[in-house]
Amino acid sequence: MDLGIKGKNALICASSKGLGKGCAKALAKEGVNIWLNGRNEEILNATAREISDVAQGSVSTIACDITTEDGRNLALSVTPNLDILVNNAGGPPVGNFRQWNMQDWQSAVNNNMLTPIDLFNRVLDGMIERGFGRIINITSSSVKAPVQNLDLSNGARSGLTGFFAGASRQVAPFNVTVNSILPGRFDTDRLRSSMKLSSEKTGKSIEQLLETGKAQIPSRRYGMPDEFGALCAFLCSQHAAYITGQNILIDGGLVSLNL
Ligand code: NAP
Secondary structure (H helix, E strand, O other): OOOOOOEEEEEEEOOOOOOHHHHHHHHHHHEEEEEEEEOHHHHHHHHHHHHHHOOOOEEEEEOOOOOHHHHHHHHHHOOOOOOOOEEOOOOOOEEOOHHOOOHHHHHHHHHHHHHHHHHHHHHHEEEEEEEEEEEEEOHHHHHHHOOOEEHHHHHHHHHHHHHHHHHHHHHHOOEEEEEEEEOOEOHHHHHHHHHHHHHHOHHHOOHHHHHHHHHHOOOOOOOOHHHHHHHHHHHOOOOOOOOOOEEEEOOOOOOOOOO
């Protein structure tokens, strides 16, 4: 299916690895001109080289911390006429609310709520003028069903979800859609580093924990970044113009409404 977005311009935040990279690759294959982002320049450049091999449009990089004002200023100064914005950043650390202080909360809210809101606000006028805009937020299944020991994520991401429930309806008349994709468990560095922490805590091996985690998923496997990217590309397409304000789970059936 031709997604009808060849030649569009996309900024994909936090995309040198994992789910952001999956989104960037899928958009690049559709002929979208992409701007990749990450803090580690070496990894970012390696990802740009890898994606260039399959890209049908241009591939550029912006090395910066997207959760800072300076980082966002830099990113927006080099991305002309953005048609697509994929909001993403590293997730908050694992842990219970008893262990976090106000600074920890402010950091989680800054990274996973205020940063995407600021970017959205700053790219919106151009999208409205051009009559096309696609905003995708990478959030978490924690928005539908809180994940144990991820209290910072459960809280901060719910704030973002509430904001976009309202804002998405306000921009819908201009063919600007806003949707969030909610990953369950995907095979990325983030998943493996949280398994490493559990391993240190429980004494179980990472492999053992990965197997136990997999067995809890109805699909009996972890998700792959490329399948996450395919959903992102479809939601950015011309065909998805009538889908907005949604929170779409991609989790192999893990989250059940009967929880
Ligand atoms: P990942 O594999 O660890 O990749 C994170 C990417 O984000 C890297 O490219 C990293 O590059 C970049 N990044 C992190 N902080 C950044 C910042 N401040 N500025 C710019 N780039 C930044 O993580 P992932 O699994 O793809 O997760 C992506 C998001 O989905 C996270 O918020 C995570 O909590 C959420 N999520 C993931 C899962 C899962 O199963 N994987 C499930 C639920 C939710 P640098 O470190 O070089 O900056």
